[in-house]
Amino acid sequence: MATTTPRSEGLRVDELAAWRGLLRAHALLSKRLDAALETEHGLALTSFEVLDLLGAEGEHRMRMCDVAVSVGLSRSGLTRLVDRLEREGLVERVSCPSDARGAFAALTATGRARLEAARPTHVDAVRAGLLEHVTPDELALLASVWERVVEAAPCTSPRCD
Amino acid sequence: MATTTPRSEGLRVDELAAWRGLLRAHALLSKRLDAALETEHGLALTSFEVLDLLGAEGEHRMRMCDVAVSVGLSRSGLTRLVDRLEREGLVERVSCPSDARGAFAALTATGRARLEAARPTHVDAVRAGLLEHVTPDELALLASVWERVVEAAPCTSPRCD
DNA sequence: AAAGATTGAAGATTCAATCTTA
DNA sequence: TAAGATTGAATCTTCAATCTTT
Numbered sequence A, B: 001m002a003t004t005t006p007r008s009e010g011l012r013v014d015e016l017a018a019w020r021g022l023l024r025a026h027a028l029l030s031k032r033l034d035a036a037l038e039t040e041h042g043l044a045l046t047s048f049e050v051l052d053l054l055g056a057e058g059e060h061r062m063r064m065c066d067v068a069v070s071v072g073l074s075r076s077g078l079t080r081l082v083d084r085l086e087r088e089g090l091v092e093r094v095s096c097p098s099d100a101r102g103a104f105a106a107l108t109a110t111g112r113a114r115l116e117a118a119r120p121t122h123v124d125a126v127r128a129g130l131l132e133h134v135t136p137d138e139l140a141l142l143a144s145v146w147e148r149v150v151e152a153a154p155c156t157s158p159r160c161d
Numbered sequence C: 001a002a003a004g005a006t007t008g009a010a011g012a013t014t015c016a017a018t019c020t021t022a
Numbered sequence D: 001t002a003a004g005a006t007t008g009a010a011t012c013t014t015c016a017a018t019c020t021t022t
Helices: A013-041 A045-056 A064-071 A075-087 A109-129 A136-152 B013-041 B045-056 B064-071 B075-087 B109-129 B136-152
Strands: A061-063 A091-095 A103-107 B061-063 B091-095 B103-107
Touching: A013 A045, A013 A109, A013 B013, A013 B109, A013 B136, A045 A061, A045 A064, A045 A075, A045 A091, A045 A103, A045 A109, A061 A064, A064 A075, A064 A103, A075 A091, A103 A109, A109 B013, A136 B013, A136 B136, B013 B045, B013 B109, B045 B061, B045 B064, B045 B075, B045 B091, B045 B103, B045 B109, B061 B064, B064 B075, B064 B103, B075 B091, B103 B109
Parallel strands: none
Antiparallel strands: A061 A103, A091 A103, B061 B103, B091 B103
């Protein structure tokens, strides 16, 4: 019997291309961006993301727990990352007035300067790696797909198990 | 002056949504798939990918160097991963007749069985996490985008520096 | 008892250096 | 000299256990 929809390992080849492509493209782009930020500004991609996140907040600070979820690290993973960033003087811990268990990660002036210095590298790499290769329609579609995928996901953060 | 194209950190919000969505969706999907393979079959996602890659080869074996590139690991990273897989009896190293420097990673019978047992978990997770959320058109478009993105990338493998 | 955060121990990955063969 | 593969040291991340506060 003829196979009308060619399959490989239970997924059709076009399904496989969409999935494997996602893995490969992500690996490629994040490694390139990480390397560029590291060599040009001494920042790992995850570090940049934390600084960027804090920089976007009104008070330039955010609860540790929320940062962890936003950047996709475990609580302990974020503790260690903030340790490193604090050692470099880019971030500092501030105790939380309303809940003594909690702590804020707050961007320092040095951290803000480093963030701003690194932004162009970040923007250029994202443009060169992804944005330049997609049409406006495709761009909108990508965003829409991600929204559905992330929305549909059961929350995996430490908060909601 | 009015901002017609709202921006955040130099990228427009729609550009940012496409990029950040890629990061988030990848993190989400790969973590879920990894966890499912790990709990149900004792396989990390990377291990599954190596087994799957070998299983697709004619002789069920492939040069270490090529495996490393295909799964996006460094040479040393793959050396260690194959160490672990070999310890579990899923893969074995076979010396290369035509080039004594080289080695093959070869799927064992046990490895093949484990791979086949794990396939449904893999397929289900990819379907539930990604494929079910996209239309056929979008699926094709995703594959096309990945192709362009990966094609445009300067080769980052250990082979071509 | 539950939540936010940290710590110790262990795993996975990489870089630089090394070994063997081409 | 260069390429394939491995090793040692270091880094990043997580899990489980712990401490403090709610």
